[in-house]
Amino acid sequence: xxxxxxxKATLAGSQDYEAISRRMRRQDRxxxxxxxxxxxxxxxxxMGVMISLAYDALPxxxxxxxxxxxxxxxxxxxxxxxxxxPIFGTLVTSAVAMVIGVPISFGxxxxxxxxxxxxxxxxxxxxxxxxxxIPSIIYGLWGFFVLAPIMQSVVQPFLINTLGDLPIIGAxxxxxxxxxxxxxxxxxxxxxxxxFITSVTRDVFNxxxxxxxxxxxxxxxxxxxxxxxxxxxxxxxxxxxxxMLGLGRALGETMAVTFVIGNAHxxxxxxxxxxxxxxxxxxxxxxxxxxGIYTASxxxxxxxxxxxxxxxxxxxxxxxxxxxxx
Amino acid sequence: MSIASRRYRRNRIAIxxxxxxxxxxxxxxxxxxxxxxxxxxxxxxxxxxxxMTPPPGSNGGLANAIFGSLAMxxxxxxxxxxxxxxxxxYLSEYARGSKIGEAAKFINDVLLSAPSIIIGLxxxxxxxxxxxHFSAWAxxxxxxxxxxxxxxxxTQDMLALVPNSLREASAALGAPRWKTxxxxxxxxxxxxxxxGVLLAVARVSGETxxxxxxxxxxxxxxxxxxxPMANLPVVIFQFAMSPYxxxxxxxxxxxxxITVAILALNIIARSLAGRxxx
Numbered sequence: 226x227x228x229x230x231x232x233k234a235t236l237a238g239s240q241d242y243e244a245i246s247r248r249m250r251r252q253d254r255x256x257x258x259x260x261x262x263x264x265x266x267x268x269x270x271x272m273g274v275m276i277s278l279a280y281d282a283l284p285x286x287x288x289x290x291x292x293x294x295x296x297x298x299x300x301x302x303x304x305x306x307x308x309x310x311p312i313f314g315t316l317v318t319s320a321v322a323m324v325i326g327v328p329i330s331f332g333x334x335x336x337x338x339x340x341x342x343x344x345x346x347x348x349x350x351x352x353x354x355x356x357x358x359i360p361s362i363i364y365g366l367w368g369f370f371v372l373a374p375i376m377q378s379v380v381q382p383f384l385i386n387t388l389g390d391l392p393i394i395g396a397x398x399x400x401x402x403x404x405x406x407x408x409x410x411x412x413x414x415x416x417x418x419x420x421f422i423t424s425v426t427r428d429v430f431n432x433x434x435x436x437x438x439x440x441x442x443x444x445x446x447x448x449x450x451x452x453x454x455x456x457x458x459x460x461x462x463x464x465x466x467x468x469m470l471g472l473g474r475a476l477g478e479t480m481a482v483t484f485v486i487g488n489a490h491x492x493x494x495x496x497x498x499x500x501x502x503x504x505x506x507x508x509x510x511x512x513x514x515x516x517g518i519y520t521a522s523x524x525x526x527x528x529x530x531x532x533x534x535x536x537x538x539x540x541x542x543x544x545x546x547x548x549x550x551x
Numbered sequence: 552m553s554i555a556s557r558r559y560r561r562n563r564i565a566i567x568x569x570x571x572x573x574x575x576x577x578x579x580x581x582x583x584x585x586x587x588x589x590x591x592x593x594x595x596x597x598x599x600x601x602x603m604t605p606p607p608g609s610n611g612g613l614a615n616a617i618f619g620s621l622a623m624x625x626x627x628x629x630x631x632x633x634x635x636x637x638x639x640x641y642l643s644e645y646a647r648g649s650k651i652g653e654a655a656k657f658i659n660d661v662l663l664s665a666p667s668i669i670i671g672l673x674x675x676x677x678x679x680x681x682x683x684h685f686s687a688w689a690x691x692x693x694x695x696x697x698x699x700x701x702x703x704x705x706t707q708d709m710l711a712l713v714p715n716s717l718r719e720a721s722a723a724l725g726a727p728r729w730k731t732x733x734x735x736x737x738x739x740x741x742x743x744x745x746x747g748v749l750l751a752v753a754r755v756s757g758e759t760x761x762x763x764x765x766x767x768x769x770x771x772x773x774x775x776x777x778x779p780m781a782n783l784p785v786v787i788f789q790f791a792m793s794p795y796x797x798x799x800x801x802x803x804x805x806x807x808x809i810t811v812a813i814l815a816l817n818i819i820a821r822s823l824a825g826r827x828x829x
Contacts, residue, residue: 256729332572360757477666
């Protein structure tokens with residue numbers, strides 16, 4: 226009697242158990258499906274961006290062909306478009322930003338990891354990172370109203386009078402001081418990318434084993450020698466990765482540049498003259514693009530920008546990833 | 552000169568240069584904040600929060616723009632948070648170490664740094680053109696696409712910090728995986744994930760470029776998500792580039808409001824994350 230009820234209970238229990246475990250498996254599959262769907266959506270968005278840009282840019286490439294990329298003429302009135310000036314501006318402003326920003330970022334990272342007293346490390350580190358929190362439109366506003374007048378009245382006349390007369394690099398600093406232009410845009414970009422490069426650099430500096438660092442100090446090396454001969458060689462790849470990450474940011478930055486670039490579709494040797502970048506052209510002109518080919522040309526610019534930044538970012542990720550696996 | 556003293560001199564120069572570099576960075580932070588405070592504070596009056604954006608030459612405020620920014624930010628975060636957390640869960644928990652998972656993580660990182668104006672063009676093509684008009688929905692979706700990779704990435708990082716013994720303990724008690732995730736793992740990573748969401752809010756609330764051709768702008772008070780809606784960044788852009796003094800003043804006021812809000816969010820997020828690690 227007792228045995229049979231027990232058996233019954235066990236039987237019922239096992240049926241219950243099976244029902245429960247079936248339900249749980251179903252819920253598990255549902256949850257897995259949900260997370261898989263979300264992850265796929267992220268991938269789909271990136272694919273979507275690429276496909277929609279390529280599709281909408283097609284009319285521009287059909288009409289102008291590949292010369293679209295190196296043709297300088299940009300004439301909305303005659304529906305003739307060439308991307309040379311925006312591409313040139315994008316590359317030059319980013320190059321200026323890298324020349325100013327990279328050594329300064331490295332300096333900050335060296336200061337924060339090797340020199341700074343422990344107590345100040347966190348507040349100064351946070352302050353530098355806050356630079357990344359300031360929205361780009363604020364950089365643009367500040368660059369246009371505060372920095373550009375200073376550039377026009379002080380910095381650019383100085384550059385014209387000193388470097389402007391030198392034989393080869395003089396061409397870079399010739400012409401009138403407009404205030405806005407390639408150099409000012411590059412300077413604003415340099416400040417904007419500081420926190421990004423600094424943060425990657427600090428991270429890779431911290432991957433250097435303490436043993437290695439301490440041994441070098443123990444041998445009697447100075448701080449600079451430890452940085453120069455131990456830390457930098459050890460973290461080489463990651464440093465290049467950090468630079469590429471900053472470059473990716475600089476290439477695609479829109480609002481800050483739009484304020485201070487001057488929006489002039491021309492290729493000039495002088496860093497002081499107004500120019501345009503890909504992102505600034507799109508931001509300035511997209512709303513007023515009336516003809517289909519105008520819009521398509523601007524989207525073609527966007528596609529070119531996307532391909533450039535994609536390559537640079539991919540390279541950056543790959544290099545940083547290789548450092549981390551050491 | 553002896554070798555030693557040359558080495559010491561070189562060291563001193565290097566130290567001085569890196570201190571100089573840090574001073575350069577801090578100087579710009581200080582200069583930007585100073586300009587914002589000195590030019591923006593006089594523009595902050597009660598009317599800036601209550602009145603609409605004015606036509607040039609008359610008084611007004613930024614009430615419609617502030618509301619628009621809040622509305623679009625909230626909608627975008629409501630879209631991006633669940634998707635971002637679920638995607639981060641898949642990449643961190645289910646696809647750990649697999650090739651496809653690594654590729655998806657890489658794609659997310661590319662999306663994280665992709666130029667925001669490109670996202671604007673994308674949303675313009677898939678929402679604004681088919682709809683035939685600019686709308687706050689399009690703006691919110693564009694912002695969601697920008698917030699999504701931020702939340703996804705922080706979720707991945709935070710879930711990776713949860714010790715495996717917790718997963719094993721939960722599994723040993725017979726809990727199915729989804730229960731382990733929602734009742735154990737999410738709970739222990741809660742403050743980290745919240746940090747990610749806050750950082751995403753900070754990121755999108757200052758975004759301008761993707762809104763230029765999605766939500767556009769609106770001079771009037773509007774709560775219709777299906778119509779163009781004013782928002783702070785675009786109003787700042789438009790007003791700052793205008794030749795009118797009163798518009799420029801409002802732009803600086805708006806810039807101060809937005810920067811203070813975003814820096815506060817950043818600091819709150821950081822202190823949340825800091826408390827966790829200490």
